[in-house]
Amino acid sequence: MDAPRNAPLESLTEDFSSVLCVVAHPDDIEYGTAAAVAKWTAAGKTVTYFLLTRGEAGIDTMSPAEAGPAREAEERASAAVVGVTEVDFGDHKDGNVEYSLDLRRDIAREIRRRKPEFVITGDYGNRFVQGMLNQADHRAVGLACADAVADAGNRWIFPELVNEGFEPWNVGMLAFAGSMNPTHYVDVGDKVAVAVASLEEHAAYNSALPDEFPKPDQLVPMILEMGAQAAQAEGVTHAVALDVVNRR
Template sequence: MTERADQQAPLQPMPADWRRALAVVAHPDDLEYGCAAAIAHWTDGGREVAYVLATRGEAGIDGVAPDECAALREAEQRASAAVVGVSTVEFLGHRDGVIEYGPALRRDIAAAIRRHRPELVITLNHRDTWGGADGGGNWNSPDHKAVGRAVLDAAGDAGNRWIFPELISEQGLEPWDGVRWVAVSGTTTPTHAVEAGPGLERAVHSLLEHKAYIAALTDQDPQEYVRNFLTGSVQQAAARFGGVPAVAFEVFPR
């Protein structure tokens, strides 16, 4: 099957036989732009989801100094997560805008996976581009690429006691080889989807919690901007999911 044919194939339902998920992304708002409707659907169903963010988003607002911005965006992210039923939000403290892919990042994410012991790990598009019907479109953020790649690798690192053995000796984090899938949001090559359903309205309110960031990003009315963006996203996935508005993921089984 060609890549173009793959992009027209029906999306499969996401795996449902799991209890715990961990979402690992680069910045505050990454999950809200990508998959908060799915997370609301899952937490409504009794599943546990925790968030880990590589940065505090301190370089995200041009007119606000990094220290002030970091505290502001961290508070917005915690409020945003609460809207979709997520109470655990952790920040790894990597520098916004200059995250480096490598062992240090993989180790921090592997440690988070060992702490939370998820069956499903969620991250954001790790490829060079996003958007575009043919897989082209816009150049992706270097932070997104670094974190996404590190998450895919760390899902394996977390289960190997001989990779980052200091996680055992220094932090008491025993290996966790229970990750069964890594689901990538915002990809141009999705394979699976989750019905947006009532979670979409929660997703709208979740993204609206990023008040300062949205105000700096657009002059459009925040309600209109957020609702149009998220509705357009789930409608695009509906074309390959039986006409049902959905959140799409590319799923890598382990």
């Protein structure tokens, strides 16, 4: 007997006007989420990015001193493809990001500065979509972001942020990308090509990957097709699957 399928996902209600994507590395957003970003910017929503590192440890053939600036430039170019012009970086060390009060504070500061209605980060479980092992920086940033969403709305957790001029801000909705247990989907059937183009901007990083690793024009459609399979919605061929926490 076949195992029962998971329940269909709910279509994400897109009644928000501003989004902040918080991730560990350049290219984390481009593995699927960028398709939803392209849809939202095309609809006039404001989307900003905050990356905690510059991905300087991500290219074996380039020293961190070279790779960091190269990957930062690639991320900015990648963001521009999907309509994002505001991309900020933290100063945490790639591969060495630790869950800490400093990490929470940095994310809470960015939330208060950008004032998003919706925050998206990566799943912080040990495993993520398809049971693959989640990377250490991803886990630390995802968990810290979940906590920082609450921190951003409480003036007494990091009172120094108020002294810096950042008043508390309450985020309406939080979502995790790459979850093994998504709850909602975003239909991105008409944004596959632009999402592929966004990942292709990471040329230095992509060129250093093993030959057997799927190319962007293979990988992005595959990820979005998996999202559509999870969605189980009629007529949806490509989707971004998200685990959504409604804080409203």
